[in-house]
Amino acid sequence: MSDFWKAAAILSGVGIYIAAVIFVCLWAGGLVDDFFQLGGVGRLVGIVAGFPIAGYSVYRQLKHHGFL
Numbered sequence: 001m002s003d004f005w006k007a008a009a010i011l012s013g014v015g016i017y018i019a020a021v022i023f024v025c026l027w028a029g030g031l032v033d034d035f036f037q038l039g040g041v042g043r044l045v046g047i048v049a050g051f052p053i054a055g056y057s058v059y060r061q062l063k064h065h066g067f068l
Contacts, residue, residue: 010065017061018054025050 029046036042062068 007067010061010067014058014061018058021054021057022047022050025053 025046026043027046029042029044029049031042032038032046033040033042059068
């Protein structure tokens with residue numbers, strides 16, 4: 001496999017991973033929101049927590065694959 005396609009495959013996976021982590025955090029925030037009846041605050045916290053978690057995980061993946 002050429003380097004271009006290898007990089008494209010890894011970076012596509014990273015993009016899907018970012019979306020999945022943010023979705024899971026949003027979903028978990030929704031569960032907390034519904035349980036404690038917070039009026040949307042739980043979902044907001046889920047989104048805000050999802051970005052740093054996804055960012056750190058992407059950093060580790062890119063470092064592992066030699067992009068950083």
